[in-house]
Amino acid sequence: MTWLGLQRYVLMLLWGMAFPLWAAVTVPNLDVGQGGHCVDDPRFMRSNHMKLLLHQRDQTMRQGIRGGKYSLAGCVDCHASKINHSVLGSNHNFCQGCHVYAAVKIDCFECHSSSPRQPAMGTAATTGQKGEVNAGPLSGNGNHFTGLTSREGSP
Amino acid sequence: MNLPPVDRRQFLTRGAAWTAAVTLAPGVLLYDMARARPAGEPASSAVRWGMLVDVSQCDSGCDACVQACNREQALGTPTRPTDPQWMRKVQLEQNATGRKVSLPMMCQHCAQPPCVDVCPTGASFKRADGIVLVDKHRCIGCRYCMMACPYKARSFVHAPVEDHSGATPRGQGTVESCTLCVHRVDQGEQPACVQACAKEGRQALLFGDLNDPQSEISQRMRALNAISLRPDLNLDPGVSYAGL
Numbered sequence: 001m002t003w004l005g006l007q008r009y010v011l012m013l014l015w016g017m018a019f020p021l022w023a024a025v026t027v028p029n030l031d032v033g034q035g036g037h038c039v040d041d042p043r044f045m046r047s048n049h050m051k052l053l054l055h056q057r058d059q060t061m062r063q064g065i066r067g068g069k070y071s072l073a074g075c076v077d078c079h080a081s082k083i084n085h086s087v088l089g090s091n092h093n094f095c096q097g098c099h100v101y102a103a104v105k106i107d108c109f110e111c112h113s114s115s116p117r118q119p120a121m122g123t124a125a126t127t128g129q130k131g132e133v134n135a136g137p138l139s140g141n142g143n144h145f146t147g148l149t150s151r152e153g154s155p
Numbered sequence: 156m157n158l159p160p161v162d163r164r165q166f167l168t169r170g171a172a173w174t175a176a177v178t179l180a181p182g183v184l185l186y187d188m189a190r191a192r193p194a195g196e197p198a199s200s201a202v203r204w205g206m207l208v209d210v211s212q213c214d215s216g217c218d219a220c221v222q223a224c225n226r227e228q229a230l231g232t233p234t235r236p237t238d239p240q241w242m243r244k245v246q247l248e249q250n251a252t253g254r255k256v257s258l259p260m261m262c263q264h265c266a267q268p269p270c271v272d273v274c275p276t277g278a279s280f281k282r283a284d285g286i287v288l289v290d291k292h293r294c295i296g297c298r299y300c301m302m303a304c305p306y307k308a309r310s311f312v313h314a315p316v317e318d319h320s321g322a323t324p325r326g327q328g329t330v331e332s333c334t335l336c337v338h339r340v341d342q343g344e345q346p347a348c349v350q351a352c353a354k355e356g357r358q359a360l361l362f363g364d365l366n367d368p369q370s371e372i373s374q375r376m377r378a379l380n381a382i383s384l385r386p387d388l389n390l391d392p393g394v395s396y397a398g399l
Contacts, residue, residue: 059197061290064282066341067194111291111326113319 028097031081038078039069049075053108072108074139077116172392191343201217203266203285204335204393205365206349207372207381208258211398212359215257218244220360220363224261227336229321239310239325241333242348247399256399259309259348259360262287262308262333263384264393270300270309279330285365285393286335294329301330335362335393 038045045052052070059065079094080087087095088109095114099106192198221255224242225232233240243263248254268287270279278293281298289309301309309332316325320339325331336346344350345362352360363372375381379397383390 057292061288061292062280062282064337064341065193065195066192109319110347111316111319111324111329113324115319145333 028101029092029095031083031092031096032094033079033081034077036078039074072112073117076114077114080114080116085116088114127145171314192341198282198284198286198341200285201366204340205264205285205363205372206335206346206394207361207363207376207379208394208396209359209361209375209379209398210256210258210396212357213257213259214357215244215246215255217357219351219355220244220348221284224333226326227322227347229318231318237311237313239312239331241310241331256279258396258399260306260308261348261394262304262335263306263390264333264335266391266393267389269303269305269343269390273299273303275299282337284340286337286340287332288334288337289330290330290354291324291326291331296328296330298330304332305388305390364381 005027024065040052049070053072053075056068056070060068060071076097081089081093084090084093087093089096091097091100095106095109157223176249176374219291221242221244224230228241229390230239230241242259245258245260247256247258264285264287266281266285268279268281271281271287274280275297276293276295278295279287279288280290281287296309296311300306301311309330312325312327315327319325322336323331323334336344336348345353346360352358361372361375363370363375365376367373376395376397381395381397382399383395
């Protein structure tokens with residue numbers, strides 16, 4: 001490899017590091033609805049909510065164990081948008097927004113309700129303080145997803 | 156016979172207690188299940204939930220139970236034969252005597268449910284406390300269970316479900332039937348139909364624990380000589396009928 005070739009290669013590498021491909025992807029700006037304290041660490045929930053929901057779903061359905069911590073209705077109660085009272089509807093709505101971003105089909109709401117059971121119900125309403133999650137180091141501008149963007153250092 | 160010595164005062168106290176129990180039992184609704192199972196505890200096979208339909212108390216003009224069921228589960232009012240129907244009123248007439256009776260029909264929550272036997276995916280199942288349910292997460296909509304059920308108790312959801320306000324999640328392409336209002340039972344409450352019947356001032360429906368011989372339902376089943384429908388099939392239904 002000539003000196004010029006190596007120089008060009010190093011330049012390209014540096015360029016690539018400075019402007020990675022994912023920086024161009026628009027990170028969803030999610031409407032967290034009521035928000036507040038999640039039932040677990042938001043970072044953990046972000047990557048594991050599907051496993052937790054699946055596990056509790058089978059326990060509730062088949063064994064009749066009620067009152068578990070990780071309930072889909074609980075997610076909806078806290079995270080339904082205050083504009084359309086749903087976790088679906090637009091790419092800003094909590095469930096739809098993230099699932100569209102991650103290109104994962106969400107079929108929970110073909111059967112389950114995407115609206116809260118009752119207004120101002122759920123864990124965060126009773127135990128949490130509004131907006132406390134957003135004050136943590138993981139989150140920035142007032143939604144769960146901004147935590148992700150700041151951690152991964154998008155421009 | 157060697158009985159323990161009982162003084163006069165003790166004898167009278169015990170006698171009074173027994174008299175009170177005997178006079179209370181037939182008339183008054185003594186809920187043996189008015190307590191919710193604690194959160195985190197699974198359904199137990201120590202109880203077996205069942206229902207008694209007293210046909211003599213059921214009026215042919217009344218469908219409060221059906222209405223309550225449709226409301227509770229957000230089924231809407233069925234207009235076509237294919238619309239889901241968890242509970243329906245059936246009118247029977249005996250040809251020889253012309254005697255007419257009216258009764259509600261729904262999932263009979265069999266102890267040996269044929270719908271569970273035939274289900275290829277394990278979606279149809281019987282909970283430990285005897286309630287027969289469809290796990291719609293596993294249901295592929297093949298409808299074998301509908302063919303297997305001798306009571307025609309199950310429905311198939313043909314159209315997308317728009318109204319999700321019901322107590323049970325429902326979706327297109329799955330089979331469903333009476334859940335005995337399992338969401339209420341787990342909270343220690345009565346099924347919606349039973350509550351509606353009582354609200355109408357009737358006592359045609361009674362819900363309770365069949366495993367407990369002292370429960371009100373067991374006592375009334377004995378007193379009224381309740382029978383199950385199609386006993387020849389040996390399915391041991393949890394729902395029984397009196398006064399047929």
